[in-house]
Amino acid sequence: xxxxxxxxxxxxxxxxxxxxxxxxxxxxxxxxxxxxxxxxxxxxxxxxxxxxxxxxxxxxxxxxxxxxxxxxxxxxxxxxxxxxxxxxxxxxxxxxxxxxxxxxxxxxxxxxxxxxxxxxxxxxxxxxxxxxxxxxxxxxxxxxxxxxxxxxxxxxxxxxxxxxxxxxxxxxxxxxxxxxxxxxxxxxxxxxxxxxxxxxxxxxxxxxxxxxxxxxxxxxxxxxxxxxxxxxxxxxxxxxxxxxxxxxxxxxxxxxxxxxxxxxxxxxxxxxxxxxxxxxxxxxxxxxxxxxxxxxxxxxxxxxxxxxxxxxxxxxxxxxxxxxxxxxxxxxxxxxxxxxxxxxxxxxxxxxxxxxxxxxxxxxxxxxxxxxxxxxxxxxxxxxxxxxxxxxxxxxxxxxxxxxxxxxxxxxxxxxxxxxxxxxxxxxxxxxxxxxxxxxxxxxxxxxxxxxxxxxxxxxxxxxxxxxxxxxxxxxxxxxxxxxxxxxxxxxxxxxxxxxxxxxxxxxxxxxxxxxxxxxxxxxxxxxxxxxxxxxxxxxxxxxxxxxxxxxxxxx
Amino acid sequence: xxxxxxxxxxxxxxxxxxxxxxxxxxxxxxxxxxxxxxxxxxxxxxxxxxxxxxxxxxxxxxxxxxxxxxxxxxxxxxxxxxxxxxxxxxxxxxxxxxxxxxxxxxxxxxxxxxxxxxxxxxxxxxxxxxxxxxxxxxxxxxxxxxxxxxxxxxxxxxxxxxxxxxxxxxxxxxxxxxxxxxxxxxxxxxxxxxxxxxxxxxxxxxxxxxxxxxxxxxxxxxxxxxxxxxxxxxxxxxxxxxxxxxxxxxxxxxxxxxxxxxxxxxxxxxxxxxxxxxxxxxxxxxxxxxxxxxxxxxxxxxxxxxxxxxxxxxxxxxxxxxxxxxxxxxxxxxxxxxxxxxxxxxxxxxxxxxxxxxxxxxxxxxxxxxxxxxxxxxxxxxxxxxxxxxxxxxx
Numbered sequence: 001x002x003x004x005x006x007x008x009x010x011x012x013x014x015x016x017x018x019x020x021x022x023x024x025x026x027x028x029x030x031x032x033x034x035x036x037x038x039x040x041x042x043x044x045x046x047x048x049x050x051x052x053x054x055x056x057x058x059x060x061x062x063x064x065x066x067x068x069x070x071x072x073x074x075x076x077x078x079x080x081x082x083x084x085x086x087x088x089x090x091x092x093x094x095x096x097x098x099x100x101x102x103x104x105x106x107x108x109x110x111x112x113x114x115x116x117x118x119x120x121x122x123x124x125x126x127x128x129x130x131x132x133x134x135x136x137x138x139x140x141x142x143x144x145x146x147x148x149x150x151x152x153x154x155x156x157x158x159x160x161x162x163x164x165x166x167x168x169x170x171x172x173x174x175x176x177x178x179x180x181x182x183x184x185x186x187x188x189x190x191x192x193x194x195x196x197x198x199x200x201x202x203x204x205x206x207x208x209x210x211x212x213x214x215x216x217x218x219x220x221x222x223x224x225x226x227x228x229x230x231x232x233x234x235x236x237x238x239x240x241x242x243x244x245x246x247x248x249x250x251x252x253x254x255x256x257x258x259x260x261x262x263x264x265x266x267x268x269x270x271x272x273x274x275x276x277x278x279x280x281x282x283x284x285x286x287x288x289x290x291x292x293x294x295x296x297x298x299x300x301x302x303x304x305x306x307x308x309x310x311x312x313x314x315x316x317x318x319x320x321x322x323x324x325x326x327x328x329x330x331x332x333x334x335x336x337x338x339x340x341x342x343x344x345x346x347x348x349x350x351x352x353x354x355x356x357x358x359x360x361x362x363x364x365x366x367x368x369x370x371x372x373x374x375x376x377x378x379x380x381x382x383x384x385x386x387x388x389x390x391x392x393x394x395x396x397x398x399x400x401x402x403x404x405x406x407x408x409x410x411x412x413x414x415x416x417x418x419x420x421x422x423x424x425x426x427x428x429x430x431x432x433x434x435x436x437x438x439x440x441x442x443x444x445x446x447x448x449x450x451x452x453x454x455x456x457x458x459x460x461x462x463x464x465x466x467x468x469x470x471x472x473x474x475x476x477x478x479x480x481x482x483x484x485x486x487x488x489x490x491x492x493x494x495x496x497x498x499x500x501x502x503x504x505x506x507x508x509x510x511x512x513x514x515x516x517x518x519x520x521x522x523x524x525x526x527x528x529x530x531x532x533x534x535x536x537x538x539x540x541x542x543x544x545x546x547x548x549x550x551x552x553x554x555x556x
Numbered sequence: 557x558x559x560x561x562x563x564x565x566x567x568x569x570x571x572x573x574x575x576x577x578x579x580x581x582x583x584x585x586x587x588x589x590x591x592x593x594x595x596x597x598x599x600x601x602x603x604x605x606x607x608x609x610x611x612x613x614x615x616x617x618x619x620x621x622x623x624x625x626x627x628x629x630x631x632x633x634x635x636x637x638x639x640x641x642x643x644x645x646x647x648x649x650x651x652x653x654x655x656x657x658x659x660x661x662x663x664x665x666x667x668x669x670x671x672x673x674x675x676x677x678x679x680x681x682x683x684x685x686x687x688x689x690x691x692x693x694x695x696x697x698x699x700x701x702x703x704x705x706x707x708x709x710x711x712x713x714x715x716x717x718x719x720x721x722x723x724x725x726x727x728x729x730x731x732x733x734x735x736x737x738x739x740x741x742x743x744x745x746x747x748x749x750x751x752x753x754x755x756x757x758x759x760x761x762x763x764x765x766x767x768x769x770x771x772x773x774x775x776x777x778x779x780x781x782x783x784x785x786x787x788x789x790x791x792x793x794x795x796x797x798x799x800x801x802x803x804x805x806x807x808x809x810x811x812x813x814x815x816x817x818x819x820x821x822x823x824x825x826x827x828x829x830x831x832x833x834x835x836x837x838x839x840x841x842x843x844x845x846x847x848x849x850x851x852x853x854x855x856x857x858x859x860x861x862x863x864x865x866x867x868x869x870x871x872x873x874x875x876x877x878x879x880x881x882x883x884x885x886x887x888x889x890x891x892x893x894x895x896x897x898x899x900x901x902x903x904x905x906x907x908x909x910x911x912x913x914x915x916x917x918x919x920x921x922x923x924x925x926x927x928x929x930x931x932x933x934x935x936x937x938x939x940x941x942x943x944x945x946x947x948x949x950x951x
Contacts, residue, residue, distance in 0.1 A: 075903060083944055
């Protein structure tokens with residue numbers, strides 16, 4: 001491999017901006033700078049050095065911070081588009097046609113366009129995933145591209161630096177110390193710097209005090225965390241890693257838990273409570289009578305016996321009893337059951353009296369279980385009621401005059417009964433719905449008089465299992481750790497050289513937080529009577545501005 | 557005096573203290589005549605900080621007493637959250653002050669905190685009972701950490717605004733001059749919003765209307781400002797109340813639109829009055845106050861507050877949020893609008909840091925970015941909470 005040989009004789013990799021050994025600027029650009037660009041300590045960055053093959057070009061594309069920032073901004077803008085209208089996940093409509101209709105009906109032609117462009121399910125679009133994946137690749141490539149050379153350069157730091165390096169640092173000092181201190185000035189500095197928690201290295205009359213070097217690794221650590229996190233997110237797509245099911249369960253019911261093989265759940269009762277507070281201003285404004293306090297399902301979790309057949313529910317073993325509440329899911333074996341929804345007072349049973357319309361005499365009562373209606377209900381030998389048809393969710397008659405049902409849920413039950421009585425052994429037919437009776441044959445002697453309903457509560461639960469959680473946790477932790485290291489610590493370096501004539505030259509650099517390194521410098525300057533430092537970037541702009549202001553003042 | 561009354565009084569004390577402190581800081585900067593001016597300025601400045609700290613302690617007193625009274629951390633509705641955000645903003649200012657010892661920061665930080673607290677006062681202040689999803693210790697942990705992170709990030713915008721007030725040349729026509737003034741105009745609009753609400757509250761304006769919502773259901777609504785816009789198929793219920801001037805379709809919330817338009821009208825009138833009386837741009841009026849600030853230092857303060865705030869924000873608004881979402885809903889991320897906007901805020905500050913580190917966007921550019929970041933934070937507070945409906949909606 002080609003080498004870039006410095007005047008001092010050190011062989012630097014091609015692309016190096018500042019000699020690793022002595023600190024001399026190597027490129028024309030660096031030589032022309034008044035204050036050296038200390039990014040990555042001037043080490044050779046692959047992407048800035050090679051640009052020939054396809055691999056180089058792809059590598060350079062993804063390693064570019066400009067590209068990385070562009071990807072961040074694009075992701076940011078695109079993500080915000082997804083919040084203009086409700087996402088499909090929050091729309092109740094069950095099928096595609098229903099969703100399409102929802103967007104058009106609710107938001108007009110804009111809604112239709114939004115839906116057509118796929119923005120209504122934006123975060124699941126393939127191009128969104130591609131965008132995030134590109135961001136991930138950018139993070140990996142850029143980190144390798146910069147991180148490795150930086151690490152090498154930080155590891156191989158020499159104490160003694162060339163004048164051209166020292167003078168091109170942002171904070172510098174040159175001058176003499178009082179002659180009485182001259183001989184032991186470096187010792188005094190070393191002692192003081194150690195007290196300030198610097199690591200001090202000496203090489204003859206040169207000194208390097210360094211602090212917080214590890215903070216330079218913060219960004220790379222947090223990028224590793226982010227990548228682990230993204231890998232965890234990607235793993236959701238693999239089978240068996242992620243379970244997301246839901247179930248409705250009535251009070252008193254025992255059902256197999258979807259997605260959780262071999263487990264059954266019994267709903268003992270569902271509890272809905274409200275706060276008994278006086279209505280608040282917000283409640284009055286919004287017309288809300290009561291604020292919910294608790295949604296709770298008291299359950300028993302069962303497990304099938306080892307030797308049970310699939311679906312066999314007779315010898316179930318109790319695993320645990322629990323009250324599932326919002327924020328307090330039932331957790332077992334990596335699975336968790338969450339309280340998500342409920343339906344109160346769902347119709348369970350409807351009762352009717354078989355009544356003589358004229359005399360009002362009742363022959364007996366029939367109770368129809370709306371989930372499990374029977375074919376016929378026998379009252380006595382000569383009297384029974386046949387349930388000829390059942391429409392759980394009656395929605396009206398179609399063109400042929402046939403009753404229709406919307407769903408299998410008993411929201412608005414309707415029945416066609418055949419009433420067999422001693423007077424009418426062949427039966428009388430009656431269509432009965434809530435507040436509606438049709439007698440197709442004309443005038444019946446008997447009717448099914450509504451006598452009562454029984455209701456039941458239903459609980460909607462979500463079943464989740466996510467094996468990626470530990471990975472996400474580790475990724476998140478490493479990310480935060482790296483972020484803290486990179487943000488709350490900084491890498492400070494102070495180089496000092498003393499020449500034979502007693503002259504002192506000092507240079508200081510920090511990757512961030514110049515305010516604090518100057519405080520350190522103030523401390524050693526005072527302690528060791530060093531020449532006063534200057535900040536070569538300081539206040540140039542301020543001076544300009546201040547002059548402007550003064551001129552203004554004079555005018556005024 | 558009951559605990560909740562005490563809590564309200566403590567908040568008022570805090571508000572007044574911040575107001576006084578703002579004036580004191582103004583005084584500390586104004587009094588720079590040559591004869592011993594520096595000493596006097598220091599004295600005023602120290603007094604200002606003392607008053608700020610007293611206000612802050614009183615503000616914490618409000619927070620704690622309200623917490624004890626309601627039994628949950630007072631961050632569960634718009635009033636509580638916004639007030640707490642104002643408190644953390646002042647707290648962050650105090651923190652940064654003790655790191656850098658620059659009182660000038662308070663010149664912008666305190667008025668913004670005052671605006672935020674006054675704006676919070678427009679929302680119903682009674683204690684609301686918690687719905688089941690909020691009954692978790694994560695409410696305390698997540699919301700407080702997120703608000704703290706946002707408030708530290710906001711300090712970078714405070715430093716940025718001061719930087720730009722000094723740096724931008726208001727003598728020359730240009731984009732920067734325009735946008736700087738636009739920011740100050742926006743602050744006056746918020747004042748307009750507060751003034752409108754306070755005036756109509758003081759006269760006890762109330763008008764009730766019935767309307768038909770987007771699901772075709774009949775609803776009723778109370779306006780506390782005269783109805784410029786009426787809800788869909790609005791009918792006036794209160795006798796003698798004005799009929800809405802313009803009726804809007806059901807997918808637009810006419811009351812919210814009315815509130816915004818009132819803020820713009822009153823705010824613009826205020827702004828024009830200020831301009832007429834001062835015969836200068838607001839930026840020009842503020843310039844003398846910041847002419848002694850050290851630009852380099854304010855640039856560093858802006859950067860440092862992003863460095864301090866970004867990890868706190870990541871922890872509170874993303875990591876804790878995900879843990880809670882996993883516990884409450886069984887999924888750590890659900891693309892709810894508030895979640896998305898937390899991600900957007902986070903991405904923005906990530907871009908800020910990368911631009912600064914690698915592209916050398918310092919000084920002027922960095923200051924503008926800090927202001928855009930604050931705009932996103934305010935968007936989160938106002939628009940995402942009140943306009944975009946979602947799981948986190950306070951509206």
